[in-house]
Amino acid sequence: FDVYVDATAPDSSDDAPAGWVNGPVDVTLSRVDTLSGPADTYYVLNAGAPALYGAPVHVTLEGTNTLAYWSTDAVGNVEPTRTALVRIDDSAPVTTCTVQTSYTGTATITLVRSDAYSGAAHTYWSLDGAAAVEGTSVTTTLGGVHTLEFRSVDAIGNSETTKSVSFDVLQRFDHTDPAIFYDGSQWATSTNAAYHGGTIRYATTGNPRAVFMFRGTGFDWIAYRNTAYGIATITVDGSVVTTDLYSPTVVYKSIVYRTRSLADTTHTVVIERTGSKNASASAANVDIDAIDLVGQFVTDTFAPVTTHAAETEWSSTPVTVTLSASDTGVGVRNTYYRIGAGSQTTYTAPFSVSVPGTATVAYWSVDKRGNIESENSLETRYDSNAPTTTPEYPGGWVAGSATVTLTATDEHSGVASTYYRIGAGADTTYTAPFAITDEGTTTVAFWSTDAVGRVEAEQTLDVHVDASAPVTGDDAPTGWAKGPVAVHLTPTDAYSGIGTTYYTLNGGAPEVYGGQIDVTLEGTNTVVYWAVDNVGNTEATHSAGFRVDSTAPLTTSNALASYAESASISLTATDTGSAVAHTYWSLDGGTWTEGTTMTTSAGGTHQLRFYSVDSVGNVETTKTAVFDVLVRYDHTNSAIVYEGSSWATSSSGFHYGGSIRYANGLPAKATFMFDGTGFDWVAFRTTSYGIATVTVDGSS
Numbered sequence: 093f094d095v096y097v098d099a100t101a102p103d104s105s106d107d108a109p110a111g112w113v114n115g116p117v118d119v120t121l122s123r124v125d126t127l128s129g130p131a132d133t134y135y136v137l138n139a140g141a142p143a144l145y146g147a148p149v150h151v152t153l154e155g156t157n158t159l160a161y162w163s164t165d166a167v168g169n170v171e172p173t174r175t176a177l178v179r180i181d182d183s184a185p186v187t188t189c190t191v192q193t194s195y196t197g198t199a200t201i202t203l204v205r206s207d208a209y210s211g212a213a214h215t216y217w218s219l220d221g222a223a224a225v226e227g228t229s230v231t232t233t234l235g236g237v238h239t240l241e242f243r244s245v246d247a248i249g250n251s252e253t254t255k256s257v258s259f260d261v262l263q264r265f266d267h268t269d270p271a272i273f274y275d276g277s278q279w280a281t282s283t284n285a286a287y288h289g290g291t292i293r294y295a296t297t298g299n300p301r302a303v304f305m306f307r308g309t310g311f312d313w314i315a316y317r318n319t320a321y322g323i324a325t326i327t328v329d330g331s332v333v334t335t336d337l338y339s340p341t342v343v344y345k346s347i348v349y350r351t352r353s354l355a356d357t358t359h360t361v362v363i364e365r366t367g368s369k370n371a372s373a374s375a376a377n378v379d380i381d382a383i384d385l386v387g388q389f390v391t392d393t394f395a396p397v398t399t400h401a402a403e404t405e406w407s408s409t410p411v412t413v414t415l416s417a418s419d420t421g422v423g424v425r426n427t428y429y430r431i432g433a434g435s436q437t438t439y440t441a442p443f444s445v446s447v448p449g450t451a452t453v454a455y456w457s458v459d460k461r462g463n464i465e466s467e468n469s470l471e472t473r474y475d476s477n478a479p480t481t482t483p484e485y486p487g488g489w490v491a492g493s494a495t496v497t498l499t500a501t502d503e504h505s506g507v508a509s510t511y512y513r514i515g516a517g518a519d520t521t522y523t524a525p526f527a528i529t530d531e532g533t534t535t536v537a538f539w540s541t542d543a544v545g546r547v548e549a550e551q552t553l554d555v556h557v558d559a560s561a562p563v564t565g566d567d568a569p570t571g572w573a574k575g576p577v578a579v580h581l582t583p584t585d586a587y588s589g590i591g592t593t594y595y596t597l598n599g600g601a602p603e604v605y606g607g608q609i610d611v612t613l614e615g616t617n618t619v620v621y622w623a624v625d626n627v628g629n630t631e632a633t634h635s636a637g638f639r640v641d642s643t644a645p646l647t648t649s650n651a652l653a654s655y656a657e658s659a660s661i662s663l664t665a666t667d668t669g670s671a672v673a674h675t676y677w678s679l680d681g682g683t684w685t686e687g688t689t690m691t692t693s694a695g696g697t698h699q700l701r702f703y704s705v706d707s708v709g710n711v712e713t714t715k716t717a718v719f720d721v722l723v724r725y726d727h728t729n730s731a732i733v734y735e736g737s738s739w740a741t742s743s744s745g746f747h748y749g750g751s752i753r754y755a756n757g758l759p760a761k762a763t764f765m766f767d768g769t770g771f772d773w774v775a776f777r778t779t780s781y782g783i784a785t786v787t788v789d790g791s792s
Contacts, residue, residue, distance in 0.1 A: 098127035101171040102163035108176035112210035112248050115180035118148035121161050128166035135161035151178045155209060181209035184252040185244035194260040194352075194386070201259075203228040203242050210247035217242040235263030236387035237309040237356050260309065260352065260386040267293045267380040269304075271389035273422040275460060276300025278365075284316075286344040287381050292316050294379035295365050302363045302380055303422045305394075308387015310352035311361065315379050317343040322369030322376025327362040328354070334366070338373045345381060358390050360420045392421035395465040396457035402470055406505030408544035410446035411472040415439050417457035417465075429455040448476040449504055475504035478548040479540035489556040489588030491627040496555065497525040498538055505543035512538040528555045532587060558587035561631040562623035568636035572670035574708035575642030579609040583623035583631075591628075595621035614640050614669060641669030644712040645704035654720035654772070658693035661717065665704035677702035695723035697769045722772055727753040729764075736760035742776075752776050 102125040109117065123130045133145040137159055151157050157178040162171040185207040192199070205212040205228065216224040218241045219232060230240055237260055243252040265271070266289040278298040283291050292315075293302070313326070313335075321337035326349050335349045369376040396419040403411050417424040427439040431453050437443075445451050451472045456465040479502040486494050500507040510522035514536055528534050534555045539548040564583040583590045583605075593605035597619055611617050616639050622631040645667040651659075665672040665688070676684045678701045679692060690700055697720050703712040725731065726749040738757035743750055752775070753762075773786065785792045 096127070098125075098165060098167045098169060100125075100127060101169040102130045102133075102165045104133060104161060104163040104171055104174055106159065106161065106174070106176040108159060108178050112179040112181045114248060114250070115154060115182050116150055116152040117178050117180060118150055119159055119176065119178060120148045121145050123163040123171075125163070125165040125169075128169075131164045131166050131168075133161060133163040135159060151180065154180050154182050179209070181207075181246060181248055181250060183207075183209065183246075184250040185212040185246050187212075187215060187242055187244045187252055187255065189240070189242065189257060191240070191257045191259050194262060196262045196264075196384075198231065198233045199238070199259055199261050201230040201240060201257075203230070203244075205244040207244070207246045207250075210250075212244045213247045215242065215244045232261060233263075234388075235261050235308065235385050262312065262384045262386055263388070264288065264314070265383045265385060265389060267291070267382060269383070269389060271306075271391055272302055272304045272380070272383070273392065273461060274300065274302050275422060282316075282379070284344075287316060288314060288345050289382070292379045292381045294377055296375065296377050297367075298365065299367065300365055301423075303360065303392075304383065305358060305360050305390040305392050305421050306385050306387045307356070307358045307390050308385055309354045309356050310350070310386040312347045312384035313349040313363065313380065314345050314382040314384060315348045316381055317346045317348065319373060320375035320377050322373050322378065323366050324378045325362075325364045325366055327360075327364070329359050336370060337378060338370050340372070347384075352386065356387075358420075392459075392461050393463060394420055394459075395463040396424045396427075396459045398427055398455055398457045398465055398468060400453075400455065400468070400470050402453075402472060404471070404473070406473040406475045406542075406544045408475055408546055410444045411474055412442050412444050413453055413470070413472065414442040415455055419457070419459045419463075421463075422460040425458050425460045427455065427457040429453055445472040446474060447472070448474055473505065475502070475542060475544045475546060477502075477504065478546040479507050479510075479542045481510055481538055481540045481548060481551065483536075483538060483551075483553050485536075485553055485555055489558045489625075489627045491629055492557070492559050493527040493529040494555040494557050495525050495527050496536055496553070498522050498540075500540035500548075502540070502542040505546075508541045508543050508545075510538065510540040512536055528557055529559070531557050531559050556587065558585070558625060558627045558629060560585075560587065561629040562590055562593075562625050564593060564621055564623045564631060564634060566619065566621065566634070566636045568619060569638045572639040572641050572708050574670075574710060575614060575640040576610055576612040577617075577638065577640050579611060579619055579636065580607075581605050581609070581621055581623075585623070585625040585629075588626040588629075591624045591626045593621065593623040595619055611638075611640055612642065614642050639669065641667075641706060641708045641710060643667075643669060643706075644710040645672045645675075645706045647675055647702055647704040647712055647715060649700065649702060649715075649717045651700060651717035651719045654722055654770070656722045656724055656772070658691065659698065659719055659721045660689065660691045661700060661719070663688040663690070663702050663704075665712075667704070667706040667710075669710075670707035672704050673707045675702065675704040692721060695721045695768075720770055722770075724748065724774070727751070731766075732762055732764045734760075734762050747776060748774065 102123045104123040108119045123133050134142045135145050136142050159176045160173050162173045164170050185205050187205045190202045205215050215228050216226050218224045239258050241254050241256045243254045245251045278295045278300040281291050317337050317339035323336050365378040367376050396417045398417040401414040417427045428436050430436050454467050454469045456467045458464050479500050481500040484497040498510050500510045511519050513519050537550050537552050539550045541547050562583045562585040566581050568579045583593045594602045596602050618637045620633050620635045622633045624630045645665045647665040649661050649663050651661045665675045675688050676686050677690050678684045700717040701714050703714045705711050736759040738755040738760040742752050
């Protein structure tokens, strides 16, 4: 069998940091046993109770911590106690300084640092925001208010929160420093070795001023004082206080005024003799020996600042300009201005700019040191004219409605509103073109106003609207008329007037009416007509129907060539148009008689003349009918001479007069004579009658 002997204790170790570190720190303990093997490890932190190690030891206490530890193995061997130091530094150094509120000439400040643990390694400081410098001593001769920022860092990098202190460094400036401006001829110089620099500047009369500018937080006025000194004012950035320089004894380099509460910026100080004094003083002198500054003089290179008060918008009256100049330093000497390209003028009082339209006013000031302000400018706007409104509208007559457009212009302040009034209506604000629909001539008044209230003189325009078509009449006959017929049209238009009149005749093409329409076509005619006025209004068509009769009637007679005993002739008249109105006849040149029947028993050859007239007065050309009226003489008339013995008489109721004379043998001859144009031989005829000869004037 095997026997194992372990007489050696375990070997433990730690990973504690060797120097100072930031906490917390976790320390891991490790053990080694090459024989029976480790059993447990124990530790004690800062003399506390022993604890069984099971995880890294968590150390948080700032400063030096002592960690004791040991291990045992499986057979009970106990390791000698080991020790580890854990140094924790979580605190930044602390830096203090030896600083005064104020220094004269030179300020020296010492920084003192301390650190309880790892020790302060570095100290850094910055003056007035400059780059940081490492060190513990700060020295400056720069006058003014200063801010010192500082901090320290310890050996392991813990950095102190930056601290800051403020202090003043006063610098003395003699009264002769060029930064001090003496305003007024009353200032004089006095010499005495007791004065700072050996002289002072003093005034015994008037109200002279001394002006200086500095950047800093305060100053001291150093002066000589005795019983002859009086009261002065000190104006700092516009705030005025008084100080009394009187002293019952002589005092050199006395602080007569001090301030330390100013903001660290540029200030303007004015010292002025008032001429007043207290009852104990024998005079009211004022002097300046020196100025102590918590800061630095600022050379007055600042030009004055001039502002203006003037109407910047358009004005209906000339524009008044007021200029106000201020100077942060020695004060304003003069202010100047120039209107447009005009000459330079010294400003003494508000002035008026009456240039129409836009005018540029240049202005600037000069201070008593000669600093010249850059030229400023302002624009004045003087509107001297009312707007102008231009209408756009039809100049002549228009149909239906007329649109009016108003355009207003204003060369200066601009158009505010345009107004119009139709006839006697109400004033209306113009916003868009408007229509006039009233027929006839309408007067529109219009005008505009501009932005400054100028009102344009009222203008007027006349708009002519014709919404009605013409009205046309005619003189056409209503029934039949004798042709040719002249038809006249009479168009009228109350407004724009007649442009063109048209007509058609019996459905033909439209023609332009030229004064009359000549109608020659017989029968029924239709004239259609209408008119168009000068703006195109077209009349509804009218029509006139009438009948033209240009043909005279036609009259015929039933006249025979001859009549026995008496003639009765009938006249028959016809007319294809307006109808027969009258028929007239005349027999043998006699008077004319109206009628259609003529009767005569006068024997002989007759001439019947006749004609007819129709209803419209067409007169027929006279016609003639010639006829004979035969006077019947019985065979027994004594004018008939019968020769021969064969003549005999035969009686019968059928014969004219009841009988005839006849011959049935030779010689048988009957002879008569007559005055006339012809004759008829009337005889009885039968089958037993034969041939006879008739000899008229020797012709047979």
